[in-house]
Amino acid sequence: MTDQAQLLKGLVETLAANGSVRSEAWRKVAETVPRHEFLRGGFFRRVEGAVPTAWEPVLEEDDGWLEGCYEDQSLVTQIAGTIVPSDIRGRIAREPTSSSTLPSLVLRMLEDLQIEPGVRVLEIGTGTGYSTALLCRRLGERNVTSIEYDADVAARARSALRRLGAHPLLVTGDGLRGHPDGAPYDRVVATCGVRTVPVAWVEQTRPGGLILTTIGGWLGASELARLTVHDDGTASGPLLGGQVGFMLARPHLPPPLGLLPDLTAGQEREARAGAGVLDDWTTRFVVQSAAPGAQRVSIDRDGCQEDVLIDVESGSWAALRDEHGRHIVRQGGSGVLWDAVEHELARWRSAGAPALRDFTVRVTPEGHSYHW
Template sequence: MLLEKAALTSDWMPAFKAVPRDAFVPDRLWPGTAGGNRQGEMIDRNTDPARWWGKVYSDVPLTTQWDDGAHTGTDKGRSPTSSSSMPKMVFSMLDALSVEHGSRVLEIGTGTGWNAALLAYRLGPGNVVTVEVDPAVAEEARRRFTAFGLAPLSVVGDGAQGYADGAPYDRIVATCGVSTVPYAWVEQTRAGAVIVAPWGPPYGGQAIVRLTVGEDGVAMGSFVMSSAFMRLRDQRDTFPPTNAFPGAGSWPSTASRRTTALSPDDMGAWHHMFTLGVQVPDMFCRVEWGEDGAYRLWLLDMGGTSWATADHEPGRTEFEVAEYGPRHLWSEAEAVMSWWRDQGEPRFERYGLTVTPHGQCVWLDTPDNPVPVRLP
């Protein structure tokens, strides 16, 4: 399966065979879908072993914790907060990490421990440090490391801070999403080091970035593939509720009205969301579902001043838009999508990221071509 998808390379095959995923997965799990973020119903190894084994050895993510551990039932909680990533993503990221004999690696986000165990098997446990913010998750991973005879240094702490006591590192890999690459990661690496991390703006759309650290302390590199990871807890977004926005409660009488040829469906592709979020970093969206595939897309700003809606109905080519507030958010989205078309409709692989001590910048094709950012 992984060989057919070109995710598992020959240099990782010994680790894959020696460190089975089932040894790092709990008895109760909620399987997801490949490339998706929806979880199915819980499967218990003790009561349904055939389905459990089938899902563990499918190329799907497995949710293992909800609501930071506060949810303990068999149903689904509000938010998934720990998981075992789909194997294709695990080995694609390990391939992008380009480890070498003797590489010292810092992993951000231990989770179930499978990724750290794969690294420890290949590089030796003494060359791997893994950081996990949740003490219970970290303790369970340690138990699995010990049972399997692989014991990387396991640290409980805020992954945004890295682990300075183990620095400098040759490689850093994050198994949680960020919207800002913590500069502490760059500071804890050697020149020439590689950082691989899921990056995405608050609006949505996430991809794996592969950064190389220069002698000048600047990390730079391209996005290599799409991804969908849970956020680093230090960077979780908190969006104001829709009813907190002026005029939203009396929709649409308070808003200006018009039609648009830009379909709300055109705003939902992962690379579209990425482009929108990069250019309008304080915008987020919500969806109200109707019947027969109809829905209303809300665009809102973090400052709680402006909103826009567009109503989608299958088969239509013109869509009703309502805009309220000092900003015209749907017009801003139209401008971004027009820019995207003018640039030849770039996908993730044409974007890149530069991280400096003073901030970060997304660029298109080359580092000297920054993507425009539209600030209020």
């Protein structure tokens, strides 16, 4: 057995042991798709201890490249929208914009998609093409359509899929619009995060079909949702839990903060909840649902640490600090941002602070809402 074959075998055994691969059908598929074929251009590894976060390339000819391909880790493949590993010598401190998702999450999602033979799937976010290849092996390439926003990323995925003899329909474009020419689909699966579920996905999924996507926001908390499409053009379903996060779809990225508002203005009061609630994933998800347009920034003002939530579009903001054991909030702009947050937190806590897996999502043409 070659080193690559042993590494693939070990990865699949790990995925089966940790519960990511739950069925024999997906285990057999996973055993036939070599992940390194989708990482021949290399990947970026995080530089330990670097502040700010920095990345260094690991190329195919480097020691540790092949072993890295078979780690159950997400591997960054593009930085700052255009930079790939072969472009860099040394380090780069910019934001990742594309990656190969950790295999355990890829297989978990494919299991959660409840696929059966003959099902037609629309994949949003081709990425490296690894998950696309798994779908092709399970369903046949004629039943798989995959959309990638970035033309260069799409080209690399197409080459990798062809090396494995897979030729699904690959579309370069805005995945948030779906691909109506191939509709209706039985399943839609997104390997990018969204703030709201696009109506186009619901419209292009047959009644009874499923949409699997992570829903999140600009405060950094997201969860995997599995939605069933209904005859009336709506969709609903549970959050599946597990603190699943993907890079947001590029059209859903936050706007630049620009100049900070005048934080000395506004009205000040004692707050029932302080900025500490933003440190917990579940609570932050609830906060995010109450303030979906808010971004968080921490600043030092006159020797005092303040956490500021800013909604660029509405102009509302809330600055939070702790003072002698008390939570203080100062709010300004067009609304009372923290009032809305405290109201939603109180409603959630009065219900017993249910876990996110007890949440359901309902999607209509007007937007989406959470229930528990």
